[in-house]
Amino acid sequence: MNKVLEIRDLTVGYDNNPFVLKNVNLDVFQNDFLGIIGPNGGGKTTLLKTILGLVKPSKGIISFPKKHVGSTRINIGYLPQINQIDKKFPISVYDVILSGLTMNRKFFTSYSTLQKARAQEVAEKMGLQDFLHKAIGELSGGQLQRALLGRAIVDNPDLLVLDEPNSYVDKRFETNFYKLLEEINKDTAIILVSHDVGTVVSMVKNIACVNEGLHYHSGANISTDWLEKSYNSCPIEIIGHGDFPHRVLEKHEGCDCCSDE
DSSP: OOEEEEEEEEEEEETTEEEEEEEEEEEEETTOEEEEEOOTTSSHHHHHHHHTTSSOOSEEEEEOTTOOTTOSSOOEEEEOOGGGOOTTSOOBHHHHHHGGGGGGSOTTOOOOHHHHHHHHHHHHHTTOTTSTTSBGGGSOHHHHHHHHHHHHHTTOOSEEEEESGGGSSOGGGHHHHHHHHHHHTTTSEEEEEOSOHHHHHHHOSEEEEEESEEEEESSSOOBHHHHHHHTTSOOOOOOOOTTOOOOOBOOOTTOGGGSOO
16 A cells, blocks of 8 residues: 655654654555554644644654655645634635645646545535635534635645644534544544543554654554553543444454563
């Protein structure tokens, strides 16, 4: 399977904390669905920002083996946390989705007929065809989430990064949202960051815990022992709610992270 993201010996920090992330290694493959969990302040957001190119590492490398010829980065779609969105900004649902195609448009040129048709197609896939000309400030949390997800996938990204998608308040759309992600995952690798461990383990294929370092677990059948070790012995509960099952599994054979040492 093709690799889309490779991280080796990554260390990232700021002036007040030079080791927010330390010696992180990670591979993400085509059609992977990786859930990232971890305590507040553990470095989850810093890892995402580094992958997106918004933060420069002090050590190590991030590479994109699937990058297009002549390009330094792959096409990454990004769904930010809701608190990063200015809902007062005067922009329509249609224009939000269309803006995801900006990278493939020359400056000072109009969107092509094909690009506009693609935005319309994605809006229908998101169930937003009746809201195209509404301002984003008029939307519910779930509708805004769908508009931003449409923006993130309209350009057919190689990797989709989701930062706390369950922070959007419209629980009525939650089930459909994760069904959409399953469909998207057929063609796109996904990294999903969430504090809701129950939701993560019910959705993803592999899990990583970020707490300064990164602890990787192949598969989603995690144990409470692994969680405690990964969180640096911080007590944690797995909580599931809504329509999603949650799993709390005992130690299982063949997994180093669940062995007694």
